[in-house]
Amino acid sequence: MTALIDEPQTSAAQTSDDAWSFDEHLDAVEALRQRLNAVLKGKADVIEQVLICLLSRGHLLVEDRPGLGKTTLAKALAEGIGGRFARIQCTPDLLPSDITGFNLFNQKTREFEFRNGPVFSDILLADEINRATPRTQSALLEAMAERQVTVDALRYPLSEEFFVIATQNPHDQHGTYPLPEAQLDRFAMKLSVGYPGDEHELAMLSQAVAPPSRESPPPVFEPGQLCALQRFVETIAVKETVQTYLIQLAKATRNHADISLGVSPRGLLTWQRAAQASAFLQRRMFVTPDDVQDVAEPVLVVRLAIESDNPKPVIRQVMESVPIP
Amino acid sequence: MFEDQTAAPPQAKTVMNHRTPKGRRYRYRPRLNAAGDWRLGERLPLVLALLSSLALLVAKRGVEWSRDRIAVVWLIEVAVVTLAHLWIAKTSERRERWLKLAFPVVGIGMLGPVLLDPLTRSVLSRGQALDGLLLSGLGNAVLGLAIFASHSAVRRLCCVGSLFLTVFSCCLSSDPFVLGLVVVYAVLGVWWLMGSYWEGLRGKLATESQESLPRRWLFGLPALVVAVLLLIPWSGRESLLTLRGFVPSSGGTGDFDEFARSGVNDGDLLVGAKDNARSFGTVESEVFMDSEQPSLYDVFNDSYGEPVKTKKQERAVALPADLMREAEQRMAESRTVGREFSTVRQPKAAKEKPVVADLDGRALFHVQGRTPLHLRLELYDLFDGDKWLPMPDEKHSAPLQLRMIGNKPWIDFKQSTITDVFAAEESHALKIHRLDTNRLPLPVATTRIHIDRIDRPDYFAITQPTIVRLIHEQLPPQLVLHVVSQPQDESQFRLLLKGPTPNLNSRLLAVPVITREPRVATLATLAKEWTANAAPGWPQIKAVVARLRDDYVLDNTAVVPAEEADPVSHFLFESRRGPDYLFATSATLLLRSLGYSTRMVSGFYANPANYDVRRQHTAVFPEDVHFWPEVYLGAATWVTVEPTPGFEVLGPPPPWWQIAWSAVVACVAFVVRHAVVCSIIVIATTLTLIFRHRLAERLASLVWWLSSRRESRQLVLNTARLLERRGQLAGLERPRHCTPARWLRHLNPRSSDLVILARLVEWAEFAPTSNPLPRDAQPADLCRHVIQRWTVRQLMQETSSCPVHG
Structure with missing residues (x-):
């Protein structure tokens, strides 16, 4: 049998911005995947979900213990896409202006000047977001949803590639402000990094002994390419049967006895976009129910209010209750 | 994932x-887990809709159309609806696109019959009543919904519509086939409901709800029930007949329900209708049609100055004039039963005089109620070796008594003083079409009789002992005679008759002496030989009857040679085959030679083989004339004895387990009779299943x-x-x-x-x-x-x- 090369050949091969071809996009994503795999060892599946989240223009919530590589992942991602990286360590005394920026009176010009906050970056790591007060959280979440900030009645647009990786510690809950469901819905996915395996930890230790590389590698994306790729992913075809399947799944989450809050229409849009990104990573120009299923757990776990300590079996039940089209 | x-x-x-x-x-x-497929649930509403459509077709057209025509029409419906349904269901896009057409299609289907009816009335001279039009509309709507039943909302509506259609069809007809369809519909409907319920639960319950959809049981149990139910009617008349008597209205239990629609005790509310209204038949009606035929009823009518009728005047019951409808034309006459009708009619338009043919039947009369039934017309006591001589008429019989039961006049006619040998009273209705006698065909243990509005006992007279006649020259046609009688309980005979009966009448013990051969000795010897091991009394009678039934062959074509002067000897000792009168004569003479007072009876035998399942009546034809002996048990009690093989005497209603057992036996007998075909079907089905x-x-x-x-x-x-x-x-x-x-x-x-x-x-x-x-x-x-x-x-x-x- 001949090998089947199934990337699109005609119109599908053309991106919305004709500057990059489908293959060039795939090559860039593959390079980014390798780079992330190099820094976060043994977590290929997590990196796959991060890529899906990035390509679908969503934001990522990582819930895990400290020291598992969240910051490393965010930094590597920022370097990979060639964007600016910023980090906020959330504490209860963090103010909204510490995130969005503030107006400063310039004595020389006798005018107020706007000082950008960390949200004016491409990759923003909001560490321990649940330690910030709800007021501060909502300021960040407005920036995530609208991709803009408003200071003193003036709107400041954020970067088109603006991507938030927020983290929270599932164990140390004392003195925290859990994110409400409405704000959780702004995230596209929730992931857990988890501990690496022994061999990967060994590799990590070995790598730490070697002298660090002086030169940081060039970004894998050319300027504007990520935006073009994100727009391209939005054009991946979703057949009506698959959309009906998505709706049936959403209904199943709303009718399930163990789920008090099902998927919202906004969540459904996010789910479809994540499925499109998954299809792209599978080198397809159309979405299949498998794509929907592949992204279901990280998409649903962040936005469903499940009355169970372990949400995964409930999500599995939901998925198994709806026949594929 | x-x-x-x-x-x-x-x-x-x-x-x-x-x-x-x-x-x-x-x-x-x-x-057995949640992956159980319930795609069948999408198809079941289609099946239900088609079943209800078939029920409607049979209920509406079952009489005027042949079964073949109904089958063809229904198969066309099945083909069209199924193909359209499958085509639309093929893809979800198509399903959604075509759903927009569902409402117009269903609406046109519903309104179509109503809108087209004036056209068919004027062009084809055919039409339907409003209820028929509405039912046709509903049927069309259900079929239309079945086409779009791949959509879940339409599916439920389709099931509701088909349910109503089935219920209406069931009310419209008492055809057993419709009832069978209703049973199948009910089984499938319950199955669909169960499946839908399970389907609805999926995803709503926690882990335990993901257990299983018990497909095997959901499918297996209804299939088993349907198979058993289908086997009963399929295995022939015997099994069907055994099921009669389960409910009051199906005959024989003796109960009365005014709402009963068919059976012995038709309720007062029974209103039947034949497709042609201008007819009359054996129905007790509040309205009397004007007729030339002899009648028990006469109506004084002075409204239009009728010409003098040539009707032979006989005694008649006076009825008020408002009970009569004048005949505008020749009346059709129904000599069948089961489809009764109201005689209140709207006169048809003058331009159209539809020709109404007689609904003719060959039957002399019909019996409604349990059969077999021996209906007596003539008694014989003296046999001269060749001919039976009738018993002399009663000269001084006691006057008959009239009794009103529920505003109905009943003539009390208690013959026997011994009630132990008879079972509980049971009623029959005799619908007499033509019988050239004035004697009433009655069972042996008749207790009372009723003819509508005949409220005078002097309309009846006793001719021979226990034989009743009307005072008219012959029984008027279309007479409905209600008879309440007691079936014989043979188990009690043994206790009552313990030896030869007292000499009631020498004619009843007379055995003719023929000079040619010593008949008396021969018959007596034969009778003693046959009853050697039987105790005196009923066992001896039973032994003689059993011997005749077992060793002799009923052959209505067998004739005694002309030169043979002694047909009984020829039958008993030589040919061993002959018609029923030879069996009856032989049994009578043999029993007389043993000392039992026995007489010969002629009359009609209401044969269960002539039971019309659809009309639920037993027809009695001219060839059902029958002879049988009656034995005197003492105390003015005569019981029927049946020596002719193939003929039975009506016993008490069997208990339910006996009825069920009879059904089983009939089914088994059917299977044994068709062993090869059944084996092939079973093996083929089993192999196909495996x-x-x-x-x-x-x-x-x-x-x-x-x-x-x-x-x-x-x-x-x-x-x-x-x-x-x-x-x-x-x-x-x-x-x-x-x-x-x-x-x-x-x-x-x-x-x-x-x-x-x-x-x-x-x-x-x-x-x-x-x-x-x-x-x-x-x-x-x-x-x-x-x-x-x-x-x-x-x-x-x-x-x-x-x-x-x-």
């Missing part, structure tokens, strides 16, 4: 590793080969479906939440052809039409290769047993 995540609870896992043992025997193991999956796979392979020249997408999808079927046979059924592509990849991840096929399946199923075939893909070659390689056996051997999760 969940492979590397937390392990699923065991019951929620879908495991595809049902491998067969080394025996390489194909074995299908149905899945090898159903393999047969289905062969059929699917054939279909695949026939369609292998189709365009690439369809070819790829057909190939995937065939592989799925083979996977089922190999115990590797695809869970319904798993896409075919993922399932194919899991079958054997090392097989490149399956992996490539999986990608092609994804493309064929979900890629937009603008998305061309992947480069270098050769679907035709690939599909052929896959089908040839991945047979069921190969799948069992080479596929992985890894679990598949959504």
Whole structure:
């Protein structure tokens, strides 16, 4: 049998911005995947979900213990896409202006000047977001949803590639402000990094002994390419049967006895976009129910209010209750 | 998506590793978890709608149309509706697109009959009543909904509509076939409801709700019930007849229900209608049609100055004039029963005088109620060796008594003083069409009789002992005679008759002496020989009867040679075959020679074989004239004895277990009679059931080969479906939440052809039409290769047993 090369050949091969071809996009994503795999060892599946989240223009919530590589992942991602990286360590005394920026009176010009906050970056790591007060959280979440900030009645647009990786510690809950469901819905996915395996930890230790590389590698994306790729992913075809399947799944989450809050229409849009990104990573120009299923757990776990300590079996039940089209 | 995540609870896992043992025997193991397929639930409403449509057809057209015509019309409906339904259900896009047409189609179907009726009335001179039009509209609407039943909302509406249609059809007709359809409908409907309920629960309950859809039981139990129910009517009249008497209105239990529609005790509310209204028949009605025929009723009518009728005047009951309707034309006469009618009619338009034919029947009269029934007309006591002489008429019989029961005049006619030998009273209705006698055909233990409005006992007279006649010259046609009698309880005879009866009358013990041969000695010897081992009394009578029934053959064509002067001897000692009167005569003489007072009776035998299941009456034809003896038990009690083989005496109503047992015996007898055909059917069905999956796979392979020249997408999808079927046979059924592509990849991840096929399946199923075939893909070659390689056996051997999760 001949090998089947199934990337699109005609119109599908053309991106919305004709500057990059489908293959060039795939090559860039593959390079980014390798780079992330190099820094976060043994977590290929997590990196796959991060890529899906990035390509679908969503934001990522990582819930895990400290020291598992969240910051490393965010930094590597920022370097990979060639964007600016910023980090906020959330504490209860963090103010909204510490995130969005503030107006400063310039004595020389006798005018107020706007000082950008960390949200004016491409990759923003909001560490321990649940330690910030709800007021501060909502300021960040407005920036995530609208991709803009408003200071003193003036709107400041954020970067088109603006991507938030927020983290929270599932164990140390004392003195925290859990994110409400409405704000959780702004995230596209929730992931857990988890501990690496022994061999990967060994590799990590070995790598730490070697002298660090002086030169940081060039970004894998050319300027504007990520935006073009994100727009391209939005054009991946979703057949009506698959959309009906998505709706049936959403209904199943709303009718399930163990789920008090099902998927919202906004969540459904996010789910479809994540499925499109998954299809792209599978080198397809159309979405299949498998794509929907592949992204279901990280998409649903962040936005469903499940009355169970372990949400995964409930999500599995939901998925198994709806026949594929 | 969940492979590397937390392990699923065991019951929620879908495991595809049902491998067969080394025996390489194909074995299908149905899945019992949430993946249970309920696609059948989409089709059941279609089946229900078609069933209700058939019920409507039979209920509305069952009389005027032949069964073949109904079958043809229904099959056309089935074909059209099913094809349209399947075509629309094929794709979800089409389903949604065509759903917009559902309302117009259903609306046109509903209103069509009403709108077209004036046209058919004026052009074809045919029409329907409003209820018929509405029912036709409902039927059309249900069929229209069935076409769009692939949509869930329409499906439920279709089921509700078909339910109403079935209920209306059931009310419209008492045809057993309609009742059978209702039973099948009910079973399937309950099945659909159960399945829908299970389906509705899926996803709403927690883990335990994911247990199983008990498909095997859901399918098996209704199928078993339907099979048993179908076997009863299918196994012939005997089993059907045994089921009579279960409910009051089906005859024989003696109860009365004014709402009863059929059976012995038709309720007062019974209103029947034949398709042609201008007719009259054996119905007790509040309205009397004017007729030339002899009648018990006369109506004084002075409204139009009728010409003098040539009707022979006889005594008649006066009725008020308002009970009569004048006849505008010749009346049709119904000599059948079961379809009774109201005689209140609207006169038809003058331009159209429809010709109404007589609904003729060959029957002399019909009996409503349990049969067999011996109806006596003439008694004989003296036999001269050749001829039976009738018993002399009663000269001084006691006057008959009139008794009003529920505003109905009944003539008390208690004959016997011994009630122990008879069972509980039971009623029959005799609907006499033509009988050239004035004697009433009555059972032996008649207790009372009733003719509508005849409230004077002097209309009746006793002729021979216990034989009643009307004072008219002959029984008027279309007479409805209600008879209450007591069936014989043979188990009591033994206690009553313990030896020869006292000499009631010498004529009843007379055995003629023929000079040619010593008849008396011969008959007596024969009788003693036959009763050597029987105790005196009823056992002796039974022995004689049993001997005649067992050793002699009923042959109505057998004639005694002309030169034979002693037909009884010829019958008893030489030919051993003959008609029923020879059996009766022989039995009478043999019993007399043993000292039992016996007389000969002629009359009619209401044969159960003539029971008309549809009309629920037993017809009595001219050839049902019958002879039988009656034995005197003492105390003015005579009982019927039946020595003729094939004829039975009516006993008390059997208990329910006996009825059920009779049904079983009848079914078994049917199976034994048709052993070869039944065996072939059973073996074929069993083999088909056992090898159903393999047969289905062969059929699917054939279909695949026939369609292998189709365009690439369809070819790829057909190939995937065939592989799925083979996977089922190999115990590797695809869970319904798993896409075919993922399932194919899991079958054997090392097989490149399956992996490539999986990608092609994804493309064929979900890629937009603008998305061309992947480069270098050769679907035709690939599909052929896959089908040839991945047979069921190969799948069992080479596929992985890894679990598949959504």
